[in-house]
Amino acid sequence: MSPLRIVEEARRKGIHMIAVTDHNACDNVVYAKRIGDRMGVKVLPGMELQTEEEVHLLAYFEALEVALSFREVVYQYLPDVKNNPDYFGDQVVVDEEENVVGFEEKLLLNSLSLSLDQCVQMVRDFGGLPIPAHVDRGSFGVIGQLGFIPDRLAFEAVEVSRATSLAEALKTWPELSQYTLLSFSDAHFPGDIGAVCTAFYMESPTFDEVVRCIRGEGERRVRIEYLVPLRSRES
Numbered sequence: 001m002s003p004l005r006i007v008e009e010a011r012r013k014g015i016h017m018i019a020v021t022d023h024n025a026c027d028n029v030v031y032a033k034r035i036g037d038r039m040g041v042k043v044l045p046g047m048e049l050q051t052e053e054e055v056h057l058l059a060y061f062e063a064l065e066v067a068l069s070f071r072e073v074v075y076q077y078l079p080d081v082k083n084n085p086d087y088f089g090d091q092v093v094v095d096e097e098e099n100v101v102g103f104e105e106k107l108l109l110n111s112l113s114l115s116l117d118q119c120v121q122m123v124r125d126f127g128g129l130p131i132p133a134h135v136d137r138g139s140f141g142v143i144g145q146l147g148f149i150p151d152r153l154a155f156e157a158v159e160v161s162r163a164t165s166l167a168e169a170l171k172t173w174p175e176l177s178q179y180t181l182l183s184f185s186d187a188h189f190p191g192d193i194g195a196v197c198t199a200f201y202m203e204s205p206t207f208d209e210v211v212r213c214i215r216g217e218g219e220r221r222v223r224i225e226y227l228v229p230l231r232s233r234e235s
Contacts, residue, residue: 185197
């Protein structure tokens, strides 16, 4: 899953825009964006935060520089626990030529010492878009962890994993109808890239247009597209 392999796989499958949202990190986005600019694939910078409640929250930003500044703040709230490469594997930063140019020493799998409310506010303070990830999952989804989606956080969209169809999600959790529903591949292996996509009908592949599309402004809209058969839903 090097930046080069990710962008190449996305282009091969006809995907025009992707987001790279590593767990509590975004160093590899730097190289993914450079490759995407060269290959004609729009790369949105982002991150997947793990809150102290063990909720996964996707954060998307307009500019790479903003995402990197956000990362510096987030890093302060990551527990000072060293990664054990023998158990978790190396946490590497890989450049455009697939050279390893750095290692992250802190264990990125831990939860931040920030609540969901604090993470959402921080993302918005940086001009970003916060979206709860895989809300249908029993682990790390906001419904599974909290039992509900807090209205006070005023989310405009939520993400459903590729293991659950849109119809099944709405049948199981009718309250999701108040949000724009998105679904992404959450790929951890190259072959999973594009397993499910969200088509954004918008004027151009930009962060601002994504936000306007989620809001349904004008004739903008979204549609989830399943490119491979659904897997059984995770518990």
